Amino acid sequence: METVRSIVELKEKLNAVNASCKIAFVPTMGALHEGHIKLLQIAKLNGAFTICSIFVNPTQFNDQNDYELYPRNLETDANLLNKNNCDLLFTPDVAEIYPANSNIPTYLLGSLETKLEGQYRPGHFQGVCQVVDRLLSIISPDYLYLGKKDYQQCLVIEKMLQNTLYSKKIELVKVNTVRRTDGLALSSRNLRLSTNGLSIAHKLYESIQLAANSFKEGMSWSEIETYHIQKLLTIGFDKIDYFTCYDAINFKPIFEKNNQQSIILAAVYLEGIRLIDNLEIL
Numbered sequence: 001m002e003t004v005r006s007i008v009e010l011k012e013k014l015n016a017v018n019a020s021c022k023i024a025f026v027p028t029m030g031a032l033h034e035g036h037i038k039l040l041q042i043a044k045l046n047g048a049f050t051i052c053s054i055f056v057n058p059t060q061f062n063d064q065n066d067y068e069l070y071p072r073n074l075e076t077d078a079n080l081l082n083k084n085n086c087d088l089l090f091t092p093d094v095a096e097i098y099p100a101n102s103n104i105p106t107y108l109l110g111s112l113e114t115k116l117e118g119q120y121r122p123g124h125f126q127g128v129c130q131v132v133d134r135l136l137s138i139i140s141p142d143y144l145y146l147g148k149k150d151y152q153q154c155l156v157i158e159k160m161l162q163n164t165l166y167s168k169k170i171e172l173v174k175v176n177t178v179r180r181t182d183g184l185a186l187s188s189r190n191l192r193l194s195t196n197g198l199s200i201a202h203k204l205y206e207s208i209q210l211a212a213n214s215f216k217e218g219m220s221w222s223e224i225e226t227y228h229i230q231k232l233l234t235i236g237f238d239k240i241d242y243f244t245c246y247d248a249i250n251f252k253p254i255f256e257k258n259n260q261q262s263i264i265l266a267a268v269y270l271e272g273i274r275l276i277d278n279l280e281i282l
Helices: 007-015 034-045 064-069 074-083 124-139 148-163 188-192 195-201 203-216 221-234
Strands: 002-004 023-028 049-054 088-090 143-147 171-175 239-247 262-270 273-281
Touching: 002 007, 007 088, 007 124, 023 034, 023 124, 034 049, 034 143, 034 171, 049 074, 049 124, 124 148, 143 148, 148 171, 148 262, 148 273, 188 273, 195 203, 195 262, 203 221, 203 239, 203 262, 203 273, 221 239
Parallel strands: 002 088, 023 049, 023 143, 049 088, 143 171
Antiparallel strands: 239 262, 262 273
16 A cells, blocks of 8 residues: 655556546545445455545534544554555645635535534534545545445535536445444544443444334334433433434434335434434335
8 A cells, every 4th residue: 555645646646547447535534443444345346446535624623622632543544554455545734635725615515504413513514525525626536435324424425526526427335334243333433432431332323223113113203302312311421412313315304204214313422522323214
């Protein structure tokens, strides 16, 4: 695996790639785990030339403290990618991605920007689009790989791709969430949890699974939501931003079981650390 820090170096490496070879891109903020590696492994199944980026993007953090505390270990991450046969690692600094006096566009995201993550993290999705758009314009991949743990983010990037012109069509590949054996969704933020925190954290997914079963059995969502929010607070979670059920396609809240594909989404705080998870219901 080769590692480059500048766009100039990156372009040189890409120019040397066989023109018939597809390019697969996995954007990350580092603190890599098996969820990231799963994205890379699936990308490699197609025989594509794989590029991973590690860049902690300041524009998507609405909490400066969260940005400063975000776990960073470039050497460990690079070793893990190398071990898993990543072809190229791109590790730019902030000035490389956001040059001085550069024009940062605003993205038309509709109601996706004001619901759930958009409501609780104002400006977050504009920042996500800014960095992903910038990286895509630099790399011009054929495939973009994202994890479905960030379900709403996947929808946001999908909308951005529809509304943004690139030199070629980019296919978004959404990959299922990777979990620990106890069900906890893998996340870089898990590194900040204590041993006790980890023993509690997996109960979020447990609650989501139980809520899904209750919903499929016909219980109203308002009853389910009230019960599980109280339960999560009782077992040790600090705060619940949301524990809700949405239409998985139109991304609108639903309150009674219907024939549409739905998804339960949750965002909680534990030991001051924000965790998200979801579960699609067929």
